[in-house]
Amino acid sequence: MSDDIAVEFTIAATPKDVYDTIVDVRGWWSGDVTGPTDEVGGEFTYRHEAVHRSVQRVTALEPGRLVAWTVVEGFLGFVRDKQEWTGTTIVFEIRPVEDGTHVRFTHQGLTPALECFEACSGAWRYYIGTSLRAQVLRRTERSWPDGAKEAARSRSASSRGSTSRSPAS
Numbered sequence: 001m002s003d004d005i006a007v008e009f010t011i012a013a014t015p016k017d018v019y020d021t022i023v024d025v026r027g028w029w030s031g032d033v034t035g036p037t038d039e040v041g042g043e044f045t046y047r048h049e050a051v052h053r054s055v056q057r058v059t060a061l062e063p064g065r066l067v068a069w070t071v072v073e074g075f076l077g078f079v080r081d082k083q084e085w086t087g088t089t090i091v092f093e094i095r096p097v098e099d100g101t102h103v104r105f106t107h108q109g110l111t112p113a114l115e116c117f118e119a120c121s122g123a124w125r126y127y128i129g130t131s132l133r134a135q136v137l138r139r140t141e142r143s144w145p146d147g148a149k150e151a152a153r154s155r156s157a158s159s160r161g162s163t164s165r166s167p168a169s
Helices: 015-023 117-143 148-158
Strands: 005-011 032-034 043-048 052-062 066-076 089-097 100-108 162-165
Touching (some): 005 117, 015 117
Antiparallel strands (some): 005 100, 005 162, 032 043, 066 089
């Protein structure tokens, strides 16, 4: 078992809707996002006040299956080593399941050994388990036919998100 932060949830949505929502970073990650988030090799910058700035390079995009970013430059204003995120990898694994789609988010390299671990883990739990999840539901409600909205809400309300440590690869 690895100590990397991982957040998982299952949602009543298609893998395509989940994937499309993840790559639309501006829709679920607060702060300023500039640059392409939906092309391999593209780099986008995230800024939140003077507290956090990072540049992510999109390293993998497999529609409906996988999104991965490598942090090529990071700045965290609230820890001694301001570049703790630099060189880490952010991965979203997407897979269809009976009730919709299962999402597994892992920030590889974000471990308890880092000073930012508690604050960053809490932020990721919010962004993945709450903000991303809510944005997926908004997207699916716009794209589903009448009657499917209630079914999605019902199934989603009964599924729970969870946080875990990653299994070693």
